[in-house]
Amino acid sequence: MKILIPILSFSSAGGMRVLSKLADAMIDQGHQVEFLASHLINEPYYPTKAKIIKFRNVCTKIPVIRGLSNLFGMFNYLRVNKSNYDVVLSNYNLTAFPVFLSTLGTGKGYYYIQAYEPEFYNKKTIIGLISYTLASLSYKLPLKKVVNSPIYKNFKCLNAEYVVEPGIDLDIFHYDPKERNEGVINIGCIGRKLKWKGTLEIIQAVNNVRQMTGINLALTVAFELPDGVTEDDYSFVHLVKPHGDENLGAFYRSVELFIATGLIQDGAFHYPCLESMASGCVVISNYGPADENNALLIRLTTVDKIQTEILRYLNFTAEDISRIRKLGREVSAQFSWSNTARKMEYFLNKPNS
Numbered sequence: 384m385k386i387l388i389p390i391l392s393f394s395s396a397g398g399m400r401v402l403s404k405l406a407d408a409m410i411d412q413g414h415q416v417e418f419l420a421s422h423l424i425n426e427p428y429y430p431t432k433a434k435i436i437k438f439r440n441v442c443t444k445i446p447v448i449r450g451l452s453n454l455f456g457m458f459n460y461l462r463v464n465k466s467n468y469d470v471v472l473s474n475y476n477l478t479a480f481p482v483f484l485s486t487l488g489t490g491k492g493y494y495y496i497q498a499y500e501p502e503f504y505n506k507k508t509i510i511g512l513i514s515y516t517l518a519s520l521s522y523k524l525p526l527k528k529v530v531n532s533p534i535y536k537n538f539k540c541l542n543a544e545y546v547v548e549p550g551i552d553l554d555i556f557h558y559d560p561k562e563r564n565e566g567v568i569n570i571g572c573i574g575r576k577l578k579w580k581g582t583l584e585i586i587q588a589v590n591n592v593r594q595m596t597g598i599n600l601a602l603t604v605a606f607e608l609p610d611g612v613t614e615d616d617y618s619f620v621h622l623v624k625p626h627g628d629e630n631l632g633a634f635y636r637s638v639e640l641f642i643a644t645g646l647i648q649d650g651a652f653h654y655p656c657l658e659s660m661a662s663g664c665v666v667i668s669n670y671g672p673a674d675e676n677n678a679l680l681i682r683l684t685t686v687d688k689i690q691t692e693i694l695r696y697l698n699f700t701a702e703d704i705s706r707i708r709k710l711g712r713e714v715s716a717q718f719s720w721s722n723t724a725r726k727m728e729y730f731l732n733k734p735n736s
Contacts, residue, residue, distance in 0.1 A: 461485035560663030571638035
């Protein structure tokens with residue numbers, strides 16, 4: 384198959400990593416995969432084997448007009464060149480519209496949905512309301528939809544029949560569990576400024592357990608602290624910025640307990656949950672692929688629920704820790720990129736997908 388993936392930017396977000404890695408895995412399976420973007424596109428944050436096709440964006444000065452021109456240029460390229468491709472795979476609500484309009488009647492338009500995007504926007508602002516509406520409308524377009532987690536098969540205004548969960552590089556995120564240091568419990572999490580990411584709740588839970596037990600819990604936060612929080616506010620918090628997958632894998636292996644929680648969409652696929660599990664951490668999470676056996680599972684995240692699971696972990700025996708790590712390792716072994724590529728290939732080849 385010849386597959387084209389239109390994008391707006393090569394960001395450092397997990398969804399973009401999925402596209403880069405999926406493209407590479409599909410190329411390894413013998414398919415031809417290309418990205419489509421404007422000539423203003425940045426260099427890929429996650430390297431890819433795929434060729435990057437560029438169209439010219441004629442409006443480069445004013446941000447809003449530049450964005451609209453970007454979408455029009457994408458539509459125009461697809462309209463003219465769609466016959467050269469078997470599949471045009473949109474992956475974000477804004478790219479879904481030019482893909483739909485340009486492939487109408489051809490059966491070549493697809494939509495890989497990696498999150499329920501309407502919940503990311505603040506409807507109290509004009510821009511947020513417009514973004515919420517466009518994201519919601521994109522799920523009603525007659526594109527062939529595949530989602531990255533079973534929870535999205537029938538989630539609010541989103542309906543899809545097929546699931547292709549992302550993969551990870553099991554050589555990079557390899558199993559090497561950290562043993563406990565004398566006198567300190569090393570805990571990790573991915574930190575983000577956005578409130579719904581739940582980083583503040585993690586920090587507060589760790590702080591509460593420290594005060595309740597007197598145990599030295601050290602929390603290493605990767606990438607960002609939430610708005611209004613600095614390292615000076617909490618003596619036990621250390622911020623690191625592990626650039627690239629190799630350094631990210633080393634970060635996971637530097638902690639024994641990893642908290643991969645957020646405030647929305649329980650059960651959604653979550654990279655930090657899977658990657659930390661594969662690296663040998665015991666994981667607290669409300670996201671997939673965590674379940675009652677391979678992790679300390681919570682639902683509807685709150686500070687109290689996180690701190691309850693931290694206390695539960697502190698009471699684990701060595702046998703308990705070994706058991707849960709073993710189950711996490713077994714689950715993560717199923718998420719190779721070759722498996723993901725085979726599932727996507729099957730979906731794209733389904734006559735009525």
